[in-house]
Amino acid sequence: MSDPTAVASKPHGAHEAHGAHEAYHEELGFWRKYVFSVDHKVIGIQYAVTGLLFLLFGFSLMMLMRWQLAYPGQAVGWLGKLLGDNRMPGGVMLPEFYNELGAMHGTIMVFLGVVPLAVGGFGNFVLPLQIGAPDMAFPKINMMSYQCYFLGGVTMLGSFFIPAGGAAQSGWTSYPPLANIAGSGQTWWLIGMIFLITSSLLGSINFIVTTIQLRAPGLTFMRFPIFVWAQFVTSFLLLLAFPPLEAAGVLQLMDRVAGSSFFMPSGLVVSGQVAANAGGGNPLLWQHLFWFLAHPEVYVLILPGMGIVAEVIANNTRKPLWGYRSMVYALGFLGFMSFIVWAHHMFMTGMGTVMSTFFQTTTMIISIPSVVILTALILSLWGGSIRFTTPMLFALGFLPMFGIGGLTGLPLGLSVTDIPLHDTYYVIGHFHYVVAPGTLFALMAGIYYWYPKATGRMMNDFLGKLHFWGSFVFMNVLFMPMFFLGLAGVSRRLYDGGASYQFAQPALHYNVISSWGAWMLAVAQIPFIINFFMSLKTGRKVGANPWDATTLEWAAPSPPPHGNFEHPPEVYRGPYEYSVPGRQTDFQPQFERA
Amino acid sequence: MTDWMNLPTLATKHGAAIDTMNGVIHILMAILFVGWGAFFVYTLFRFRKSAHPVADHHGVTSHTSTYLEIGVAVAEAVLLFGFSVPLWIKWVDKPPAVGEALTVQVTGEQFAWNIHYPGPDGKFGRQSTDKIDMQTNPLGLDRSDPDAKDDVITLNQLHLPVNKPVIVRLRSKDVIHGFNVPEFRVKQDAVPGLTIPIWFTPTITTEEMRQKTGNPEFTYEIACAQLCGLGHYRMRGFVTVESQEEFTKWFDSEEAKAAEEGSDAWSN
Amino acid sequence: MEIPWTVEAREDTGLNNGKIGIWLFLASEVMLFGALFASYILLRVGASEWPRGHTILNVPLATFNTIVLITSSVTMVMAWASLMRRKFGVFRVYQAITVLLGGVFLVVKYFEYSAKFHHGLLPHTSNFIAIYFTLTGLHMIHVIGGMAVNAYLWGPGAKLYKTNPEWFTNRVENAGLFWHFVDLVWIFLFPTLYLL
Numbered sequence A: 001m002s003d004p005t006a007v008a009s010k011p012h013g014a015h016e017a018h019g020a021h022e023a024y025h026e027e028l029g030f031w032r033k034y035v036f037s038v039d040h041k042v043i044g045i046q047y048a049v050t051g052l053l054f055l056l057f058g059f060s061l062m063m064l065m066r067w068q069l070a071y072p073g074q075a076v077g078w079l080g081k082l083l084g085d086n087r088m089p090g091g092v093m094l095p096e097f098y099n100e101l102g103a104m105h106g107t108i109m110v111f112l113g114v115v116p117l118a119v120g121g122f123g124n125f126v127l128p129l130q131i132g133a134p135d136m137a138f139p140k141i142n143m144m145s146y147q148c149y150f151l152g153g154v155t156m157l158g159s160f161f162i163p164a165g166g167a168a169q170s171g172w173t174s175y176p177p178l179a180n181i182a183g184s185g186q187t188w189w190l191i192g193m194i195f196l197i198t199s200s201l202l203g204s205i206n207f208i209v210t211t212i213q214l215r216a217p218g219l220t221f222m223r224f225p226i227f228v229w230a231q232f233v234t235s236f237l238l239l240l241a242f243p244p245l246e247a248a249g250v251l252q253l254m255d256r257v258a259g260s261s262f263f264m265p266s267g268l269v270v271s272g273q274v275a276a277n278a279g280g281g282n283p284l285l286w287q288h289l290f291w292f293l294a295h296p297e298v299y300v301l302i303l304p305g306m307g308i309v310a311e312v313i314a315n316n317t318r319k320p321l322w323g324y325r326s327m328v329y330a331l332g333f334l335g336f337m338s339f340i341v342w343a344h345h346m347f348m349t350g351m352g353t354v355m356s357t358f359f360q361t362t363t364m365i366i367s368i369p370s371v372v373i374l375t376a377l378i379l380s381l382w383g384g385s386i387r388f389t390t391p392m393l394f395a396l397g398f399l400p401m402f403g404i405g406g407l408t409g410l411p412l413g414l415s416v417t418d419i420p421l422h423d424t425y426y427v428i429g430h431f432h433y434v435v436a437p438g439t440l441f442a443l444m445a446g447i448y449y450w451y452p453k454a455t456g457r458m459m460n461d462f463l464g465k466l467h468f469w470g471s472f473v474f475m476n477v478l479f480m481p482m483f484f485l486g487l488a489g490v491s492r493r494l495y496d497g498g499a500s501y502q503f504a505q506p507a508l509h510y511n512v513i514s515s516w517g518a519w520m521l522a523v524a525q526i527p528f529i530i531n532f533f534m535s536l537k538t539g540r541k542v543g544a545n546p547w548d549a550t551t552l553e554w555a556a557p558s559p560p561p562h563g564n565f566e567h568p569p570e571v572y573r574g575p576y577e578y579s580v581p582g583r584q585t586d587f588q589p590q591f592e593r594a
Numbered sequence B: 001m002t003d004w005m006n007l008p009t010l011a012t013k014h015g016a017a018i019d020t021m022n023g024v025i026h027i028l029m030a031i032l033f034v035g036w037g038a039f040f041v042y043t044l045f046r047f048r049k050s051a052h053p054v055a056d057h058h059g060v061t062s063h064t065s066t067y068l069e070i071g072v073a074v075a076e077a078v079l080l081f082g083f084s085v086p087l088w089i090k091w092v093d094k095p096p097a098v099g100e101a102l103t104v105q106v107t108g109e110q111f112a113w114n115i116h117y118p119g120p121d122g123k124f125g126r127q128s129t130d131k132i133d134m135q136t137n138p139l140g141l142d143r144s145d146p147d148a149k150d151d152v153i154t155l156n157q158l159h160l161p162v163n164k165p166v167i168v169r170l171r172s173k174d175v176i177h178g179f180n181v182p183e184f185r186v187k188q189d190a191v192p193g194l195t196i197p198i199w200f201t202p203t204i205t206t207e208e209m210r211q212k213t214g215n216p217e218f219t220y221e222i223a224c225a226q227l228c229g230l231g232h233y234r235m236r237g238f239v240t241v242e243s244q245e246e247f248t249k250w251f252d253s254e255e256a257k258a259a260e261e262g263s264d265a266w267s268n
Numbered sequence C: 001m002e003i004p005w006t007v008e009a010r011e012d013t014g015l016n017n018g019k020i021g022i023w024l025f026l027a028s029e030v031m032l033f034g035a036l037f038a039s040y041i042l043l044r045v046g047a048s049e050w051p052r053g054h055t056i057l058n059v060p061l062a063t064f065n066t067i068v069l070i071t072s073s074v075t076m077v078m079a080w081a082s083l084m085r086r087k088f089g090v091f092r093v094y095q096a097i098t099v100l101l102g103g104v105f106l107v108v109k110y111f112e113y114s115a116k117f118h119h120g121l122l123p124h125t126s127n128f129i130a131i132y133f134t135l136t137g138l139h140m141i142h143v144i145g146g147m148a149v150n151a152y153l154w155g156p157g158a159k160l161y162k163t164n165p166e167w168f169t170n171r172v173e174n175a176g177l178f179w180h181f182v183d184l185v186w187i188f189l190f191p192t193l194y195l196l
């Protein structure tokens, strides 16, 4: 289905030197160029940098908490002065403040850190390039999407400074009735969430339309790079899973602001006072609506990561991905299944046999496509000529880390073994292995891999490797002990890390190890931050295709000009034609005619 | 099989099966991970650029991995239908007859556990929110109700006879709490508006446990598992498992106390 | 730089960008109202007592409003059809009527709401009243949104017709799709809240 109009475009090799071509570039002032830009690349970078800063912020919150967890009640004078007496009087953290930090860490990491970086950042910057599009289908909507995200972020941050009790304190899950009777920070949280939901709706519509409509001639779906497939599936998850949370948010807002009792059963007695509301509501309704979003959401956290890892592995093994088709089907199946497993977060809410059997079964089924994808990625290494570049190291690190996180999902997915493990640090360990050394590593791989495309310069390789090994070691020092804490029965969300419980005493030292892991992990990020900014100036200048890669983004100059390609590219073959027997170069780009 | 997991010392009948299953799963996970990991590391070593400068366009051609994946699926199916579902049915659908079990009502509130025994008549007295008094009557028990006369209410003190099934009827006054006794392998959210029954059979008395663990202060603890506010971390109850005789003795003394309080409780 | 397929359809998909976009948006809207209807059912099933809608709500007014909305959907179609026949004047008229009918709907709703407030029927009275306000309120926001778009296409937005009538027609069509959806939601709301 090649498009006749584009046949004219001359095939153009990967090694041509490129300066930024001004071909499509109309001159814009600073504001329209960098702040209110409608260029998908600028928006992508805005998303990515904001996301990274939020990751750093969410991390900092957690480093505070980790002190309280490792050394409960020990004062840190200067922090007390810094954060004020309503948070850390005399340098000792208040339980309210701990809960605040916990809830906001979760919210920020998921909704303001990883998703904006993975979908908003990489999706916006890479996806249109990888499908040979001049921009997103709706550039203005794209800009609005970022602005809604920004407003959501501001709302969330602002809530920390509310005099009446500060930010939300009921966990990122905001279970009512607790969230209903909580301080006004919860209202801000709900409003912030509505901004973020709007943002991702606008974004996901844009991604889907762009992918379907703006594909370069010759780029059939089965010639998509895995990353495009991942973003495509992810967008559907965002599009269809977020509205129910929006509904839930509206209902909780009504409960809090208008005094309805959707989530408030009759006869509540809060600290001796009979609750004023009419009652007749159902607290579990919230949990169903929340997890109907939040489970697909966790796959939103992982799929783009898997996509990035696939790209990097194909490029650094210099061979095609093994089982491309099975991966594509697995991604689609994963996306579909993720809508019918949500209640595996609710096994302990008093679930009957029928329901628990159904959700255990779907949960076991959904683990299979993940196994398929992981297996395909690992088998892709076999027979390769593996280069251990920085992006490759992070991509390789992802595999076993996601393996640990995924495997520990299995005992949680069976309602019976979930009894002792539910709401313990085992759960915390499980999902941090998938999101932190899992997704975060994948995102880091993506940053090192596409940085030259975005800036025209390489990141420093030595600092990169330093960053990887530091992160790899300390991520494990940080999260591995959580499994032992969890098996010992220590609950999550405990202000003192379990110190008040006798049965927890033998396990408490794990808290200390874990905390030092976290702080050392922060140190390990320093080379990255230096590298990230320094390379803008000092990084080695590169051409269009520094990695000798095959996918379309490498046909555009680095950095690509407004409008991306000098000649509308055309696609002649699948995404990973590396080491094709009988060719002089070991890679054959999609955009090369012969 | 589960020693290496350092689980809290097991102290109920149904718990053994849970632990076994947990052990089996973790061993299976370990096998998978080590298998995959070994292959992974070996591949990285064997196909590094210096050792294998030219990549092979086709890579793996065998179908072994497919069989492996089917293997994983089968293993999961076995765990699911062989262990998990039957155990869940046993735990949820087959509670002991009220006759041979002791029934207790446990009501969570920020941040304490109210324990309510029906007494010899086996009937829980009427409760009404307007009778609630934080100090003297946290559950709002209506002492004028004949069923309530022999009821016993304690704060954070759950006494249980050993080797006798217990049915705990879980409730909450305010927000969601999590009833959780690690040694019992029991965990269940207490959801306001619902009364959720769970049951188990303690097999080891606190005394025996003290010898077993070599910890003279040992007590079973109820550790709230669900975030319920700023006091969540200290919402701690205590369970004493004792012989039937000790239990009866304790219960009678509590009842005596209740009688006195009761007398002035219904004068107002 | 030009974004392809904003106006004419791409050969292999047979659709233009806007068309796919609006359908995706409607899909997410379905999930939104779907979730709310599901919540309604759960709440009602769980409730100890739940009033029949007509005992509290004003069925005649709502019936009238239903007719108003359906009519406005018809005029919306006429507006689009007249654009297809490149009859811009006729389009203006029908478009105006559509917006005005939306206005009528809002006025009626205003009286309905104020009556409730007057009788002290507020969200904290009962979950029935609460879900009534939530669902109709959310729907009303959609009506206002739809009116805003239609008014824009009637007024300033209509400039596009001079330069690119086909593109403008597509926009009206998409606005129409949204308007029909809003109408459809009401057609579900009406029996659920007022009759059952």
Ligand code: HEA
Pocket (backbone or CB within 6 Å): A173, A298, A299, A301, A302, A344, A345, A363, A364, A366, A367, A368, A370, A371, A374, A375, A378, A399, A400, A402, A403, A404, A405, A406, A407, A409, A410, A412, A413, A414, A418, A421, A422, A423, A427, A430, A431, A434, A435, A439, B032, B033, B034, B036, B037, B040
């Ligand atoms: C990216 C996010 C992500 C991902 C991918 C997953 C994946 C899975 N999750 Fe997880 N989960 C979360 C994020 C995620 N989860 C979060 C955030 C929570 C907590 C929310 C909260 O309560 O706050 C949670 C909680 C959670 C629970 C609730 C626990 C509880 O509260 O009691 C359950 C229960 O079923 C569960 C199950 C699973 C399962 C079965 C998978 C499966 O999809 C996993 C399948 C993958 C595998 C089986 C691995 C296969 C790969 C290999 C074996 C290869 C090994 C490779 C090498 C050795 C090189 N998860």
Ligand code: HEA
Pocket (backbone or CB within 6 Å): A049, A052, A053, A055, A056, A059, A062, A066, A102, A103, A105, A106, A107, A109, A110, A114, A170, A171, A172, A173, A301, A428, A432, A435, A436, A437, A440, A478, A492, A493, A494, A518, A521, A525, A528, A529, A532
């Ligand atoms: C995507 C999700 C995500 C991620 C990535 C993380 C990352 C981390 N999490 Fe988080 N966590 C959650 C989601 C996440 N978490 C959720 C949902 C909860 C549950 C909350 C609740 O109970 O409600 C939770 C809870 C949670 C707890 C339990 C608290 C409790 O139960 O009381 C702990 C405890 O240690 C913890 C620790 C950490 C740590 C140390 C990291 C570290 O891995 C962080 C690592 C971060 C980085 C390495 C930053 C890298 C970025 C930079 C360095 C920026 C550079 C900037 C530029 C270049 C511009 N988390």
Ligand code: CUA
Pocket (backbone or CB within 6 Å): B108, B109, B111, B176, B177, B178, B224, B225, B226, B227, B228, B229, B231, B232, B233, B235
């Ligand atoms: Cu009660 Cu936590």
Ligand SMILES: [Cu+2]
Pocket (backbone or CB within 6 Å): A294, A295, A298, A341, A342, A344, A345
């Ligand atoms: Cu889940």
